[in-house]
Amino acid sequence: MGKKTMSKGLHADYIFNCALETGMRSACVLAADQSMKYDLQQLLAFDHLVVHTGDIHNAPPSLHPNVLQRNGELLVRRPLVEHGLLLMEHKKLVEKIISIDGFYYRATDLASVFIESLTNNYIEELCKRADWAVRMYKDSGDEFFSEVFNAAFDRWRNEFQIAEISIGSDEGLK
Template identity: 40%
Template structure:
């Protein structure tokens, strides 16, 4: 990497788009709204947080902050993947949802790096475990994670001399 360039590894629209295609490919023909895809994008690389395989990405302090910045990134990612027919947008009676596009299967079958193969495996696991949860069931899963993050935040605050 050249000096002066800021690394944004794992956080570009392309990288988030590949994660979205992996999720939607594993879920096909199911479609999801943006909110669910933002949560899935986080959970895909942090599967151990919900009792799954080892995390793809190293642990980071303050997980909740990581989740908060994903919405815009996932929106950009979906738009990018739509330009290549890897994702399609559907207008349903429940709102706007996203599904695997016409080229998703071909794209996913062509990946061969260890990281991308691990990503596909975790996407399949994630969809198998959480993909068919109702909105309410999924909110309960995310609420439990949020409660853990609140505890994490309070521990950091106490360590800095704050009150809990």
């Protein structure tokens, strides 16, 4: 009975889109270079980027499967990343910095210690991608995000058009 209940509550969509996972991804990004601080929009971009690195030339393979219509994730991820940051802030792994320019987040010293204590393959691979993404960002700044996400939005627009054609055709009705 316990097994049924547990498997009922653990769906892949929830596991990959819960506050714990998005918070851990943000903590890994922030811990990759503790001298850096990022705003919510930047962390949202990093969140998408570290799981879909395979979309970029000469990048590590994607951490998550390359499912169709994943580009639309960008439109719904903001509250997930916000909740993840709140969880990490509550656990003292991330701190919010309030400045005249807005709200920023940075890793605490505890974040690196906590992340290094985790020994599963997923976290190790996540940290590699977070390190890569932070290096790329530091080399190019917000232009890096612009290039990556303009390409993602082009793919998303194409996915939308293909779906629209499919719905509008006679074959799509059969």
